[in-house]
Amino acid sequence: MSQADRIITQRRQKLADLRARGVDPFSNRFKPDHTIAQVIEAYGSMSGPELEGLNETFRLAGRIMLVRAFGKAIFCHFQDGSSRLQAYVQRQVLGDEAFKLFKSLDLGDIVGFVGTLFRTRTGELTLSVSEFILLTKSLLPLPEKYHGLTDVERRYRQRYLDLIVNPQVWQVFLQRAAIIRLIRQFLDKRGFLEVETPMMQPIPGGATAKPFETHHNALDMKLYLRIAPELYLKRLIVGGFDRVYEINRNFRNEGLSTLHNPEFTMLEFYQAYATYKDLMELTEELVCQVARELLGTLQITYQGADIDLTPPWRRIDLRQSLTEIGGIPQEVVKDRQALVELAKSEGVVLRPGEGYGRALTKLFDLKVEARLIQPTFVLGYPTETSPLSRKSDDNPEVVDRFELFIAGREMANAFSELNDPIDQRARFEAQLSAHAAGDEEAPHAVDEDFLTALEYGMPPAAGEGIGIDRLVMLLTDSPSIRDVILFPLLRPER
RNA sequence: GGGCCGUUAACUCAGUCGGUAGAGUAUCUGCCUUUUAAGCAGAGAGUCGUUGGUUCGAAUCCAACACGGCCCA
Incomplete structure (x- = not known):
């Protein structure tokens, strides 16, 4: 089996497994209350302690683009139509079952998150996730995370991928x-x-x-x-x-x-x-x-x-x-016959009825x-x-x-x-x-x-x-x- | 329509003088609670654009074709 077939088979299997567990892989029961850009705009300049003092939960949705998974915690970046944000998912918070479900998600899946904002050790604004819901299972693998999609033909043919x-x-x-x-x-x-x-x-x-x-x-x-x-x-x-x-x-x-x-x-x-x-x-x-x-x-x-x-x-x-x-001498430009001859010598094809005027504009295009x-x-x-x-x-x-x-x-x-x-x-x-x-x-x-x-x-x-x-x-x-x-x-x- | 260039794993790319296929990412398995293209260990993954030709042998040389890019008309 080719690698492509294998990945598709794996994802379809995951889809079937989710359904068997009663999880809707195409749920539409989640309403975000902010876009990512709105969150960054409003809270992006707050310090860690200020963020933790907010006491506000956010509902955000987007496509998982990058994952860094540890044994008991996961960092991932997700993007919506406005921007990209990091989410932090911990087993301790979600419980074993939900954490395992999150671990089984793939790059490209679309997820709704509920959580609070904090700053990581490196200072990045991050959503600490208390709940998540799978909104759309993606059945095809995304192009490479670093180089993206560079094949010009595919970028034009599959603009949706290019945009993702x-x-x-x-x-x-x-x-x-x-x-x-x-x-x-x-x-x-x-x-x-x-x-x-x-x-x-x-x-x-x-x-x-x-x-x-x-x-x-x-x-x-x-x-x-x-x-x-x-x-x-x-x-x-x-x-x-x-x-x-x-x-x-x-x-x-x-x-x-x-x-x-x-x-x-x-x-x-x-x-x-x-x-x-x-x-x-x-x-x-x-x-x-x-x-x-x-x-x-x-x-x-x-x-x-x-x-x-x-x-x-x-x-x-x-x-x-x-x-x-x-660089055409003025005498030639003024001389109707000479200009038409020059145009012809430059490869301009004059059709019946076309003459000096056409020669002028065609030579302009060329020169x-x-x-x-x-x-x-x-x-x-x-x-x-x-x-x-x-x-x-x-x-x-x-x-x-x-x-x-x-x-x-x-x-x-x-x-x-x-x-x-x-x-x-x-x-x-x-x-x-x-x-x-x-x-x-x-x-x-x-x-x-x-x-x-x-x-x-x-x-x-x-x-x-x-x-x-x-x-x-x-x-x-x-x-x-x-x-x-x-x-x-x-x-x-x- | 013509010239040049490209097409190799899902993606990004190597592949020398013609000797039978490689890396990184992604995927799968294991370890890992502050990572930033995370890390470590392991595994699987290919109609080398297509069709012909040359050759003992073609991803590699030749031809035609397909699709694309750039330039020209």
Whole structure:
């Protein structure tokens, strides 16, 4: 018999023995009156004599993580969802039978304890146990007590195990929740209304990406998981909600990487009577407020790089960045033909209908993006690659748009919204021909209802999307998007 | 899709020139009432990712495949 089978057999035997003795191995008759963190918070600084003078019993519950057993006494550490505490169990106190039962418990079992607080010889706050009750028998052995679980694949596949044995992982997800909470507070305070718009859409719009397809049986219709909420949020701006936001999942049927998960969380918000310039300031304030509240500083370190979030952030024109940062001579950047040739020589594949604009943004991805470590707004995006953005009043070839880069990656994308329905229709139709020419990322149909909404009149507005997962990566110094998503997509095991 | 790396006991990892499997933790047994990855003594525990190939002999060399990681597209 393999060791694994043997351990499972032993534990199942213990389970049967417990039942035979009338002990419920999955009892739910114990209510803790404190969390461990509450106990540490309230009593962690008291001296031994002060603790013993308390004359108070505590009811605590948690999973047994470490055991140091002697002949007639046992020390163990147990943890709940807040922290970890030592318990001291003595035969003299519990009696022979209960002590023997406790000795038969395994690492991983969940137990309720009743006891008083004291300090051990080494000064550790400890619960002196007068009673205990088994709450859940664990049938599988935990990973090693010291190294925890390091196998990256298992950590992602069995996140519950990762969380049990690697408490530092909690921190990231607690911080993730805090970041989202802080963003909500920030936006709520500024009069933004949180809304929920369809995740299943008949025409996937608002971005260029390959969508997931699904099917609704009763209506016998094809639906797509949304690639962005944009077109629905703008309908709400038409409807009169002047400030709206949504924090929710988008789905893109693309590859996986340390920066990409097929479902990811996006904040999108829209503000009537604002421009993309207003949103630059708002973005600075938002990110800085979150960083200050979360970390207490604007000087952060990401994977060894020092990043200073202090505003104002650098603003640079796309073309200028190609020259100043990407090292492409100004004459080449200005020369449409020469730039397209350069892009091709760098391996960029231009599809029918794509030209100078696409070459600009692709060369930016190749030559500039990774080098924008400090927060930088990039401006002057080509109209060709920005089908939902308002054209610049000064130059119709570029749009009123920025992207924000921090730590060499895109963190946000924002623009003044195109609210001219005639222009919008023309741009949709250009996308349609791109789709017909084989571009799977372009929408397959014109969203007529969205155009109808625009025809009723959408007030001038600006909108922005911020990738929450990437923001969380930045603020928690996490190298992979899988470290900030509880259950990242993995290929099934065979 | 391409390149590189990884996959050995339940966990964390060794394994030299190709000679037939090791440690620590965990588990089980015994001793032990202030331990801190407790200690001491003993025992059991393996489809070396899978499939083929080379060889007298493969965890080790070769190939394909699977899953994962990093980088690139």
